[in-house]
Amino acid sequence: MEPAAVALAARSSLSSDQRRYLQDCYEAVHAADRDHFRPFDARFHIALAEVTGSPSLASTVADARAAASELLDAIPYLDKNIHHSDEQHAAILQAVLTGDADTARSVMEEHLEGTAALLRGFLAAQ
Template sequence: MGEQPLVALLGPVRAGNAFEETVERLLQVIKLGVVAPGGKLPPERELAVQLGISRVTLREAIRALQEAGYLDVRRGRYGGAFVVYEPPLPGRGDLREVVRRMGPGELDDALTFRMAIECGAAQVLATTGLTEGRREVLRRRLADVNDAAPADYRRLDTAFHLAIAELTGSALLASAAADARLRVTDLLNAIPVLGPNIDHAAAQHAAMVAAILDGDPEAARRAVVEHLEGTAALLRAFLA
């Protein structure tokens, strides 16, 4: 079990659309902040094996993302593919524009999908006999988001939420959680990081972790519901 949600996101792609799916997988990693701005993707050889593709296909995908401004490829001993994409700072009207691009009904659908996936992941994890190592990963993800500077908050919040699904050991569930988060990432990035909301989220995150570590799936579900309902309320407030 990796400590970051790279295993599920970078699993084998289908051969028929290898280039397109590789670009999609790498964009997920970049836009979700799994690899932070300035951070480096795994080595080419390792990444090609994880994705089950040739290094030629991988290089084509990386070159496309470099041309699109998401990656910077550096050569030499300390080279590699470095993430240069950073989410834009939220501005007035950004959230409405994101919702407009999503289309009618898609916002509610995305929030419903996220609720179902994250509640299920927390419940499953609470019924899993977690090793001390996995328990420590969860505690560390919680500490990371609690200690995050405003500029890093969304990225580390994402890492915390994805860790819950990743730690279940189900690659399908972890992939679904990443998909659900990606559908609302642009929305969340369009909301300013507000102190009171971060305080509420910290208490809710702590309740989620406590319920999971106590092996209480119903309490874990309730904590996730409370947290995600708060996020939905904040979105609606900025859209009003």
């Protein structure tokens, strides 16, 4: 659902307020310390869905993020992973802001698969 959301966001005619909102959400997660990274990360993902103009899509992404938060909190914070996530967030934001739906979708798919792989590896080691 998130890959579809970012593709839709990239295809949308975003207002200057929506563009600023996405940029602000990105900057917040980019600047977040370890104690605040996860909430700002979730906020960025939800914001991408919100700017599509579809309340049901935004709600679905928010629900999925809430459901996954406990699992995500189980992943240890590694600077390498946070840096990689930040690079992907920047690429997603850039693709959305430039209207590149295919890249937005592709990078989001890679981003989510990377998170899923971290979860699988961490949970298998438990």
